[in-house]
Amino acid sequence: MSDNALSTTALILSIVPFAVHGVEVMFPLLARWIVNGVLPFLGFTMPSRATSLTADEQITMLDAAIDVVPQEKKTAAKDYIFLMIFEQRQGAICFTAVAAGAIYGLTLSLAERNPLHFVFGVIAVLMTLVNANHAGIRFLGNHPKVSRHGKRVGIAFAPFWALVAVLNWSAFATSMP
DSSP states (O other), rough: OOHHHHHHHHHHHHHHHHHHHHHGGTTTTGGGHHHHHTHHTTTTTTOGGGGGOOOHHHHHHHHOOOOOOOOGHHHHHHHHHHHHHHHHHHHHHHHHHHHHHHHHHHTTTTTGGGHHHHHHHHHHHHHHHEEEEEEEEGGGGGOOOOOOOHHHHHHHHHHHHHHHHHHHHHHHHHHHO
């Protein structure tokens, strides 16, 4: 593979998360589409309307999380729920920024892409580690609520992110000015 093809492949693969999560910038609760329509495949089942969460059920779940804490902690519980959804949006914003940078990068020369490959390489290494943790490698962090499908997300996407990391770091090395 030529250096330019390597770089182009790395940039295009860096766009993939935006294709999945970009809508969550505006509508963070649409992550349920992934829960309803994608994660069942990781459990080797077909998506089903009967087992899919609705928007109303999501709100009920979030309200229930607030309802179970003592009255004096309600504000903290509401802030925690806010923060989780806010961080969902921030993650989607970051994926959007990466996609925009990758698309812009496709218009640049190989040497001009170098900083993008550095940043995307760092992101991909960290995403590999997080997904490997969800897959069961414990020393890489702690997510106390990894579901069966969540573990399979880690198993499926740790190799994807490892590939994106290798491609971006290789492109970074070959694009040195």
